[in-house]
Amino acid sequence: MTHSLNEVEALxxxxxxxAGLSWGEADEAGxxxxxxxxxxxxxxxxxxxxxxxxxxxxxxxxxxxxxxxxRAPSGRLDPFxxxxxxxxxxxxxxxxxxxELAGLSFPLLIFPxxxxxxxxxxxxxxxxxxxxSMVSDGHGVTLSDDAGLLAxxxxxxxxxxxxxxxAPAATVTRAHPAADDLAVLEVxxxxxxxxxxxxxxxxxxx
Amino acid sequence: xxxxxEFIAPLRPPExxxxxxRLGSLxxxxxxxxxxxxxxxxxxxxxxxxxxFQIDDTGVGHAILTAHGPERSYSLVAFxxxxxxxxxxxxxxxxxxxxxxxxxxxxxxxDDIQRLSQNIPLQEAGRVTETELTVSRANRxxxxxxxxxEALAEGKQPDIASIQDVGYLMRTTAVYxxxxxxxxxxxVIAGRPEFSAPFQAEMLTxxxxxxxxxxxxxxxxxxxxxxxxxxxxxxxPEIARALGVGNSTGLGMAPFLLNHPQxxxxxxxxxxxxxxxxxxxxxxxxxxxxxxxxxxLRNATIVQTWRSAHPIQQEKLAALTADIAKVSAHLxxxxxxxxxxxxxxxxxxxxxxxxxxxxxxxxxMLEPYGHVIDGYAECMSDDSTHRGIDGAMTVxxxxxxxxxxxxxxxxxxxxxxxxIARAWYVSEEKLEPRLGERFEExxxxxxxxxxxxxxxAALAADCAECPSTMPIAEFLLAHPQHRYAAQRVQVVxxxxxAEIRDNTISSDVLPIDMLRCKLSFFGATKxxxxxxxxxxxxxxxxxxxxxxLTSQNADFWVYPQDVGATA
Numbered sequence: 001m002t003h004s005l006n007e008v009e010a011l012x013x014x015x016x017x018x019a020g021l022s023w024g025e026a027d028e029a030g031x032x033x034x035x036x037x038x039x040x041x042x043x044x045x046x047x048x049x050x051x052x053x054x055x056x057x058x059x060x061x062x063x064x065x066x067x068x069x070x071r072a073p074s075g076r077l078d079p080f081x082x083x084x085x086x087x088x089x090x091x092x093x094x095x096x097x098x099x100e101l102a103g104l105s106f107p108l109l110i111f112p113x114x115x116x117x118x119x120x121x122x123x124x125x126x127x128x129x130x131x132x133s134m135v136s137d138g139h140g141v142t143l144s145d146d147a148g149l150l151a152x153x154x155x156x157x158x159x160x161x162x163x164x165x166x167a168p169a170a171t172v173t174r175a176h177p178a179a180d181d182l183a184v185l186e187v188x189x190x191x192x193x194x195x196x197x198x199x200x201x202x203x204x205x206x
Numbered sequence: 207x208x209x210x211x212e213f214i215a216p217l218r219p220p221e222x223x224x225x226x227x228r229l230g231s232l233x234x235x236x237x238x239x240x241x242x243x244x245x246x247x248x249x250x251x252x253x254x255x256x257x258x259f260q261i262d263d264t265g266v267g268h269a270i271l272t273a274h275g276p277e278r279s280y281s282l283v284a285f286x287x288x289x290x291x292x293x294x295x296x297x298x299x300x301x302x303x304x305x306x307x308x309x310x311x312x313x314x315x316x317d318d319i320q321r322l323s324q325n326i327p328l329q330e331a332g333r334v335t336e337t338e339l340t341v342s343r344a345n346r347x348x349x350x351x352x353x354x355x356e357a358l359a360e361g362k363q364p365d366i367a368s369i370q371d372v373g374y375l376m377r378t379t380a381v382y383x384x385x386x387x388x389x390x391x392x393x394v395i396a397g398r399p400e401f402s403a404p405f406q407a408e409m410l411t412x413x414x415x416x417x418x419x420x421x422x423x424x425x426x427x428x429x430x431x432x433x434x435x436x437x438x439x440x441x442x443p444e445i446a447r448a449l450g451v452g453n454s455t456g457l458g459m460a461p462f463l464l465n466h467p468q469x470x471x472x473x474x475x476x477x478x479x480x481x482x483x484x485x486x487x488x489x490x491x492x493x494x495x496x497x498x499x500x501x502x503l504r505n506a507t508i509v510q511t512w513r514s515a516h517p518i519q520q521e522k523l524a525a526l527t528a529d530i531a532k533v534s535a536h537l538x539x540x541x542x543x544x545x546x547x548x549x550x551x552x553x554x555x556x557x558x559x560x561x562x563x564x565x566x567x568x569x570x571m572l573e574p575y576g577h578v579i580d581g582y583a584e585c586m587s588d589d590s591t592h593r594g595i596d597g598a599m600t601v602x603x604x605x606x607x608x609x610x611x612x613x614x615x616x617x618x619x620x621x622x623x624x625x626i627a628r629a630w631y632v633s634e635e636k637l638e639p640r641l642g643e644r645f646e647e648x649x650x651x652x653x654x655x656x657x658x659x660x661x662x663a664a665l666a667a668d669c670a671e672c673p674s675t676m677p678i679a680e681f682l683l684a685h686p687q688h689r690y691a692a693q694r695v696q697v698v699x700x701x702x703x704a705e706i707r708d709n710t711i712s713s714d715v716l717p718i719d720m721l722r723c724k725l726s727f728f729g730a731t732k733x734x735x736x737x738x739x740x741x742x743x744x745x746x747x748x749x750x751x752x753x754x755l756t757s758q759n760a761d762f763w764v765y766p767q768d769v770g771a772t773a
Contacts, residue, residue: 024691
């Protein structure tokens with residue numbers, strides 16, 4: 001059974017919100033998951049593992065975006081906060097040319113934001129960790145099929161402008177999430193629903 | 207002698223157009239999605255096939271009705287059920303319906319039918335695949351259903367007055383597309399000419415449902431007559447044509463305009479440009495004037511037969527009826543030989559008529575000018591890719607945008623209870639959107655981001671003292687809670703008609719205004735609110751049935767000819 005990309009995006013957004021992200025961050029998380037699924041990556045799976053990770057509370061934003069190495073006090077970088085910063089500060093990338101993200105959790109989650117940055121600055125941007133190396137020019141992507149793609153963490157992820165697109169990946173129109181991963185997202189998404197009371201039924205329903 | 211400057215009618219500004227009261231007064235027009243569909247199908251010579259009709263004498267079974275376009279076919283797969291009266295409900299929490307449907311991308315195999323028979327009747331409790339474009343369901347009009355079958359079974363035509371009073375035999379309570387329940391995403395079909403305009407798959411679904419309903423009612427009348435050793439009458443095509451598909455819409459649709467600002471902008475922009483283009487016509491031809499006057503009269507007929515039991519709508523209808531009389535009087539005095547008469551008429555209406563009247567007249571003015579404006583339908587979809595926040599924009603630039611577009615929001619006191627009396631949330635019960643009373647129910651923690659006025663005013667307040675040259679990337683580092691608002695402001699900057707300039711959580715917000723706006727773009731008529739958050743409408747009323755669709759009748763069907771008038 002496959003899922004539409006709209007469905008996975010909607011569920012991912014609700015799950016991220018249910019996990020405590022603001023609506024803006026949750027919206028970006030939903031779009032990031034959809035984007036990954038649209039390139040055939042297991043966006044639902046990686047989000048489910050991030051949400052379910054017991055160390056997620058330790059993930060932080062980097063102390064400074066001006067440093068060439070981004071570090072969090074806890075040693076673990078939050079992929080969505082890093083992603084948002086990367087994309088928001090994309091205009092500085094042409095000058096910086098290279099950023100190292102130390103202790104990035106679930107590094108695949110940063111790739112959609114790398115692509116967003118590439119779109120902003122109109123040049124290819126790569127992200128690499130371990131044996132994984134991927135590039136986006138803001139429209140297409142070159143993927144890696146290394147097992148490290150779905151890693152829970154990495155010591156250093158490098159974002160760089162010194163790169164070029166390789167063989168372009170094909171887009172897909174369906175997501176193939178595992179039932180277990182969907183179930184995790186549903187649990188978090190459920191936190192966004194208000195329990196029904198007779199009062200609310202009477203007052204609010206259409 | 208100096209040159210006379212060429213007159214150019216302005217576009218109405220967003221501050222005027224994007225008010226809920228006006229959006230809640232919009233009427234269908236030739237840019238409505240239903241009419242875009244029928245024009246397209248007739249031009250492309252679509253033909254229609256009743257492929258299967260396996261329904262028993264009790265009305266249970268399935269049918270396949272196929273629409274054949276020049277390159278592709280689409281099949282409505284319909285399941286008819288035997289629903290006990292006490293289970294019939296328009297609410298999203300219903301679990302069974304009189305009929306359930308899917309629009310299949312192509313022609314379904316027996317395996318497809320088998321799979322669909324296990325899922326479509328379950329609706330939200332089932333799932334579909336990429337070969338299904340929409341999922342929908344409908345319930346009978348209890349008032350009319352039995353009456354029509356009984357009359358036909360006795361060899362008679364049903365009573366026209368009842369038909370006109372109710373307007374439909376079945377009403378849909380949801381039509382899901384765009385990937386819901388596992389159906390194909392819009393991206394899968396957006397490149398096909400038949401689906402380039404918005405909601406065409408959904409409109410095609412309803413158009414085929416209408417045909418199915420007429421076939422079903424005839425089938426049941428035939429069965430009933432046969433059981434009594436009689437022959438049933440065949441439903442008069444004129445009566446069949448008068449029947450539309452009802453639709454019952456509630457809060458489920460209300461967030462749409464807020465959640466799709468770029469798309470809303472594109473719809474409104476097309477309509478506003480169309481109005482501007484007509485206002486810019488210097489000398490309408492005799493034929494154009496005559497067509498306008500003829501359609502105006504026929505459009506007035508719709509208003510005369512428009513019923514609502516709700517005080518809000520009754521008041522609006524009274525104003526509209528009075529406005530129509532004013533329009534008629536004004537037209538008889540108008541100097542059609544003067545330059546830019548449409549503009550004169552339009553400006554007069556803005557000074558003189560109610561919002562209902564103004565928008566009714568604006569829609570009617572567009573009618574003779576298909577050759578000028580029908581192309582705008584190509585611009586009404588939004589297939590753009592999401593851009594994300596532009597962090598390089600400065601706080602100074604952001605503040606300037608806020609001042610331009612959201613001064614109304616910053617002027618409101620968001621600590622006053624009346625201004626934040628309501629909150630949008632999603633109920634756990636059946637995952638339906640609701641609008642609750644913030645201070646009376648425990649819902650604030652579950653609030654959905656559907657109050658851009660409040661949220662953007664908060665953004666404006668927090669960036670008021672920041673240095674102008676600060677990139678908003680830096681501002682957002684310190685204020686991550688404003689990401690949604692900042693993103694939205696940047697969208698609206700590029701899409702001036704994207705934002706509704708009204709408070710969507712006030713104590714007196716009328717969700718039906720949001721429903722009406724979207725439904726008017728669908729092409730609905732006879733808006734019949736049942737509360738401030740639930741409305742019934744009629745779709746494809748008076749439209750040619752599929753087998754009789756031609757280029758002659760594909761466009762102005764929405765305006766009834768006089769039933770029974772002499773030639």
